[in-house]
Amino acid sequence: CPDDTNGAAIYGDPALDVRVEPVREPLYEQEVVVIPGTDRDTITFRITMNEKGSPGFTGKWGGRHPIAFLPFRVEDIDIVHTNAYNTMITDNLALMYIWKQGDPPLEEGEQREVVFTAKRYLAPPWGFTVRDVGDGTALYLVWQKGTAPQIIGYKVYYGTISQIYTDTIDVGVDTSYTLDGLTEGTTYYLAVTAYTAQQEGHFSHEEACIPQTTPRAPTGLTVTDPGVGNTLVLDWNANTELDIAGYKIYYGRFPPFIFTDTIDVGDTVHYTVTELKNDSTYRFAISAYDSDDNESGLSQAAFGTPTRSVGLEEQITMNAYFLSQNCPNPFGYKTIIEYSLPKKVKVSLRIYNLAGQCIRILVDEIQEQGLKRATWNGNDGFEKRVPSGIYFYRLDAGEFTSTKKLTLLR
Known part of the structure; x- marks a missing residue:
C-alpha cells in the first residue's frame, strides 16, 4: 500500500475478479447536531465527503457506512428528512446507508444526512421499595434520585390491581413518601415515575404491599x-x-x-x-x-438438636488447665466460654475492652476440679449493653493464665 494509506479493502466478486484498493481515512467527516425542543428534540446526523469516494463496502476508496452514537438515549423516533437510501435509528445510535453497488462515487464536499425528532428517554427511578408503616392505613415508599439533571419531580401511582393504577400523587422533588388513608388488609400495587418540564418517564418496577396493624410473621428462621x-x-x-x-x-x-x-x-x-x-x-x-x-x-x-461433636472432656485430661474459644464467635446476644480445671482453685474470668479496661467479671470464686462454663450476654458490669467490637476474655486459675479474643456484633 502507498505510504499515505492506513489499510486496504477488497472489492469485487471473489469468484470473478478481486482487486485490492487502499483505504484513506477519514473519507468523510461526520457530525451530530441537536436542537432542543419543548417536547421533542430535533437531531441531525450528517456526513461531508473529504474527497471523492464511495462509503460502504464497495467502490473506490471504500469504507464503512456512517454510524454515530447519540449523546443521549431517545425514544418515539420520527424521521423528518433523509437523502440516504436507507437509515437505521435505535435508542442510542444512527446509521446511514449512503452508497450501494452501481451508484456513482460521492464527490468531495457532498453531504448525506438524516434528520429526525425524538423524545429523550427518561429512565424510571431505581431502588423503589415499599414498607408497611404498621398502623393499618399507611405505606412508606422510598426510591433513589434519578440521574437525569432535568428531572423536576416524581409521581406515585397505585391501585388494587396489578398494572392498573387508579390514583396518582405528585410528590415533587422528594424521594420518599408516606401514603396514608389506605384500607387495612388490602393489597396495593405501586410504581413511581420521574418527570421533567417536557415529559414524564417510564414506570419503575411494581411493588405490592398490604397495610396492617399486626406485624407479619418473621421469615427465614x-x-x-x-x-x-x-x-x-x-x-x-x-x-x-x-x-x-x-x-x-x-x-x-x-x-x-x-x-x-x-x-x-x-x-x-x-x-x-x-x-x-x-x-x-x-x-x-x-x-x-x-x-x-x-x-x-x-x-x-x-x-x-444440640450435640457435642468432640467434648472437652475427651480433649482435655483432668490434670491440665484449658480455656476454649467462645462459641458462637462472633456473637450478637450470648456467647459461651468453657474451661477446664485440674484441681480446686481460685478462678477469675473477666472481659476486657481494647483499652485494657475490665468491663465485666464473669467468675470470681473458688471452683472444684472439672469442666466449667460461663456465659456473657454482651453487657457490662452495670448490665448496660456494650457496643459492637473486639473484646478479650482472660482466665486466671491458680498459676494458669490464658487470654483469647472474641467479637461482638449487634
Missing part, C-alpha cells in the same frame, strides 16, 4: 448446632415494618413439640439458646411485636 453441647443458634430475617420493636422465641422439646418456653430477645435477629438437653430435638418458632405490643403470628417452625 434457621437453627444451627455449634457442637458445643446444650446450645443452638437461631437466625431469622428482620421484619420490614417501620414500628417493629422486637421478637420472641417460642420453643419446646420432642415429645410432644409443644412450645413450653418463651424468650423475648429484643430487636436482634440472632440469638443463642442455651441450657438445652443434648441429643434432644427442639422445635422453634419466632414472632414479631411492634411498639404498640401487637404481636404477629408465629413463623414457620425450624428444628435443631
Whole structure:
C-alpha cells in the first residue's frame, strides 16, 4: 500500500475478479447536531465527503457506512428528512446507508444526512421499595434520585390491581413518601415515575404491599448446632415494618413439640439458646411485636438438636488447665466460654475492652476440679449493653493464665 494509506479493502466478486484498493481515512467527516425542543428534540446526523469516494463496502476508496452514537438515549423516533437510501435509528445510535453497488462515487464536499425528532428517554427511578408503616392505613415508599439533571419531580401511582393504577400523587422533588388513608388488609400495587418540564418517564418496577396493624410473621428462621453441647443458634430475617420493636422465641422439646418456653430477645435477629438437653430435638418458632405490643403470628417452625461433636472432656485430661474459644464467635446476644480445671482453685474470668479496661467479671470464686462454663450476654458490669467490637476474655486459675479474643456484633 502507498505510504499515505492506513489499510486496504477488497472489492469485487471473489469468484470473478478481486482487486485490492487502499483505504484513506477519514473519507468523510461526520457530525451530530441537536436542537432542543419543548417536547421533542430535533437531531441531525450528517456526513461531508473529504474527497471523492464511495462509503460502504464497495467502490473506490471504500469504507464503512456512517454510524454515530447519540449523546443521549431517545425514544418515539420520527424521521423528518433523509437523502440516504436507507437509515437505521435505535435508542442510542444512527446509521446511514449512503452508497450501494452501481451508484456513482460521492464527490468531495457532498453531504448525506438524516434528520429526525425524538423524545429523550427518561429512565424510571431505581431502588423503589415499599414498607408497611404498621398502623393499618399507611405505606412508606422510598426510591433513589434519578440521574437525569432535568428531572423536576416524581409521581406515585397505585391501585388494587396489578398494572392498573387508579390514583396518582405528585410528590415533587422528594424521594420518599408516606401514603396514608389506605384500607387495612388490602393489597396495593405501586410504581413511581420521574418527570421533567417536557415529559414524564417510564414506570419503575411494581411493588405490592398490604397495610396492617399486626406485624407479619418473621421469615427465614434457621437453627444451627455449634457442637458445643446444650446450645443452638437461631437466625431469622428482620421484619420490614417501620414500628417493629422486637421478637420472641417460642420453643419446646420432642415429645410432644409443644412450645413450653418463651424468650423475648429484643430487636436482634440472632440469638443463642442455651441450657438445652443434648441429643434432644427442639422445635422453634419466632414472632414479631411492634411498639404498640401487637404481636404477629408465629413463623414457620425450624428444628435443631444440640450435640457435642468432640467434648472437652475427651480433649482435655483432668490434670491440665484449658480455656476454649467462645462459641458462637462472633456473637450478637450470648456467647459461651468453657474451661477446664485440674484441681480446686481460685478462678477469675473477666472481659476486657481494647483499652485494657475490665468491663465485666464473669467468675470470681473458688471452683472444684472439672469442666466449667460461663456465659456473657454482651453487657457490662452495670448490665448496660456494650457496643459492637473486639473484646478479650482472660482466665486466671491458680498459676494458669490464658487470654483469647472474641467479637461482638449487634
